[in-house]
Amino acid sequence: MWARLSAGVLPGFFLAATLIGLVSWLLPGPWESTVVPGLLAFFPLWIGAICAACRFTSGKQAWGWLSVLALLGLGLLWLLQTSGWIR
């Protein structure tokens, strides 16, 4: 359980952050207008990621999936931000 739990805590943190970032920046209007709702929604998302991580069959799988998803999401977000497609 501890391997899966740690997957939820670490890569899960980045995954939750990525989701907040993508939604906040992709919504119409400036990202600044959703700062507080984003910070608030982060906690249930992170808790959700931790609980979801515990449903994987092994710690390795949980770490793998969550890390890949978080990295892909963060990469997409940074790409969109640096290219100036979203603001």
Place this chain on the structure above:
Amino acid sequence: MKLKPATLRTFTTLHSWMGLIAGFALFVAFYAGAITVFHQPLQQWATPHAAATATLDDAQHLLDSVLAQHPEAREHVGMTFPGYELAEPTAYWQDSHRTWLFATPDNLAGSPTPPGASLPELINELHYTLGIPIAGTWLMGLVSLLYGIALVSGFVIHLPRLLKDLFALRPGRNLKRFWQDAHNVIGVLSLPFHIVFAVTGALLCLLFVLMMALNPLIYDGKLMAASAAAMDTAPIVQKADIAKPLSPLASWHARSIEVAHGKGIANFVPGYLKLAHAGDAHAVVEITGTSPRGLGGGAVAFDATSGAVLATQLPGARDANHATLAAVYALHFGDYGNVAVPWLYFLLGLGGAFLFYSGNLLWIESRRKRRQAEQGRSSLIMARATVGICIGVCVAISAAFVAAQLLPWLDWNASTGERWACFGSWALCALWASWRAPLRAAQELLGLAAIVTALVPLAHGLATGWWFWRSAAAGQGGLFAIDVGALALAIGFASLARAATRRGRAGEANSVWAVEPR
């Protein structure tokens, strides 16, 4: 709903671990938090009840003196209006060392100690830091997260039987089932309340840490610059470097009500103000107030020399950031709606405390060795800790209440004395429980809690002459509620002590709760 046995097993383990780590802190947070709901009447209860009423003229005098005496306050100063938290207005600002100073009409020089009684702040500190300085807030933020995980996992474990067992409360020989039913029904029925607290508690404790972490990650390093506009109402204005006198405070007060009225808020009550660049032509004042019909108050910002409106964030006309922030505060502190809301929060808070207490009992019960007198070491430690910490904090809080009344009466310093009474009695209770048989300790500490809590209205009456019947006759609902509430809690503790005695006589012998456990 069907769940895979493996999932069920994982979530049961997760739930017990989260409860084990966070349960004690959550008990303290909920018991102290339930009392903190009444921080305003508590402030009145713990200060000598002088019928002092301050006016806007007193507030004007305070503001003028503070601005004249303290140049730092001219940059930024905050001030509460008379009747908000305290009868007297309070001005506060940061000096050149960034220390907050507080001034009142009686103390224009300012001091680092906030005015008013220290008891409400002590209970509040227990609620959000357990009394641990600095790191306590972060610790409680983490506890809120663990609590969120415990809520999800607890809900999932219970899901297959959720509807069928919702109103089942089965007393009888199987005590574990009875406690399990009680734990489940309170958990499920107050789930919305608990979700609110897990999320808002985490945000209030960890907001700054989270902002630091997310800023480079997803906000491109621009979050700190954007946060002022997202959380304050007044825009940041550069100084004009042209001197111009402020318009009178009373005109700001009237102006904020007028502006709110124009935005459809019929009864806006100004609570406190923030003033920037006093004496400059670009002085800005932001007035935050409450509106009884809205979730959370609102704020109006205008030019402090001309009264021209700069920005408003009022219920029904707020942006997403301010609406969320106002909702977080209102939902966490229960300051919306009518008088029923604080009472509901109080009862749900006590219910929450029961949830964590019963969780610990269930942890012990599910590890009980039924066929032998000798029980596991961990069960014994858990039983002792549960009694010492949970019942101990009930004794400690009541002891602080008694000290808050008796110490000033004896001409001693209440602020330090309360802390000693609180943390000293808590430590002694924990020590007592670590040494006695758990059942004996429970009996004795519950009895002690009943006595000390019953002393609360007695100390109040003796020290101030405000016995609860006098408060009732004078229409002082808050004072009356605290004294009578303490009596009701004392009766509650006494009946729990009796139940513990009964358990010792008639209960299962193969248990840590036997009179002589092994």
